[in-house]
Amino acid sequence: MLNHIVNRFIDRQGWLELVADFLQGVVDGAYKLLGKPGRDLKTLANGTWLGHPLHPVLTDIPIGAWTIAVLFDLSYLVERSHGWVSAADVTIFIGLLGAIGAAVTGYTDWSDTFGRERRVGISHGLLNTLVILLYLISFLLRVTGGSRGLAILLAYAGYLVVISAAFLGGDLVFSIGTGVNHHAWQEVPTKFTRVMLEGRLTDNMLVKAMAGDTPILIYKKGNTVCAISETCSHAGGPLSEGEVDGNIVQCPWHGSRFEICSGLVKGGPATISQVRYETRIQNGQIEVRRSEDTLQPN
Ligand code: FES
Missing domain, CATH: 1.20.120 (Four Helix Bundle (Hemerythrin (Met), subunit A))
Known part of the structure; x- marks a missing residue:
């Protein structure tokens, strides 16, 4: 009141x-x-x-x-x-x-x-x-x-x-909810879950895919396919609309920087790393699951 x-x-x-x-x-x-x-x-x-x-x-x-x-x-x-x-x-x-x-x-x-x-x-x-x-x-x-x-x-x-x-x-x-981790209530797949066709991926492009209701950022470089949360932990910005610089993706909203394959936060205002996912390719489909060594606390 x-x-x-x-x-x-x-x-x-x-x-x-x-x-x-x-x-x-x-x-x-x-x-x-x-x-x-x-x-x-x-x-x-x-x-x-x-x-x-x-x-x-x-x-x-x-x-x-x-x-x-x-x-x-x-x-x-x-x-x-x-x-x-x-x-x-x-x-x-x-x-x-x-x-x-x-x-x-x-x-x-x-x-x-x-x-x-x-x-x-x-x-x-x-x-x-x-x-x-x-x-x-x-x-x-x-x-x-x-x-x-x-x-x-x-x-x-x-x-x-x-x-x-x-x-x-x-x-x-x-x-x-200022300063609250924007992954705190997101469902994170712990079993391998299909997110997209491998053929849709292009080298060095940020792609948003969905694991159920959870948005995932997919990035391919050479033979490596990386996946981290698509939603920025700081205030929910869409990382797939950000920019890549070397192995760093920068959030388009306030410029937080994350390592694209580990999700580790390298520059604020975000203080919490992105969820890191393991990836595998099965029958031409990319599948992801939450990595055991993710740096995200949830
Ligand atoms: S929402 Fe990504 S830096 Fe603020």
Whole structure:
């Protein structure tokens, strides 16, 4: 119910589209400006090396640190002991460091979204940017001998906003499915299943075939026939419409790169590899089954 009210409110904020256009241009532009190192940096921020988006890992740091800081500040207000002051200041600083990492990775992931997820994502991002500002001012007041009362008030306001922003972050994943592995619910044939006639294959061409309801990407090079999931694990893009460069296929939607024969993810924003299939040819038909050594977790 609360989720419904919040989403209707966000849908009515037309100005968010303008902000989103601008910020997506800034994030994309910054990575593109750096060329190949920028692409590697973006993949690093996506968490491809981790096999899992990096952003939700980092968000635990500020939320955890600032939750403890709420208690330290409260203890100071009750006891007026200087020990609580130092403890709160250190935890707020640790939270700020984690929040900056979470902001960089979060805006990076968000830059590859569109539609409703982009709108909810920018609301989540802007709220968290406000949180960082509140905590930054609170921290500066603390270390420069400013009003401790105001510093605590700002930190408490920041904490309320970060909890609201976390609600939207949860909504992005659990309601909209942002960052969720797009193979998670796909039926994967575990027994050899016919997918297409061998004669339809041409060397170096990406072909989409079906194993029941599951789309499979078939690729032939010389005597080798490779098969991996056709649906990109990142957001469901059609890999058969992508481009091949050496042994890499690039998704047409956001540019994730996968090894065409192993399914291994080599470049973000995808963080999860494609399902790899074994292939065989029987009576002129190509058959596939899920490989034992596939790198896909499902
Ligand atoms: S759907 Fe996003 S990179 Fe493939």
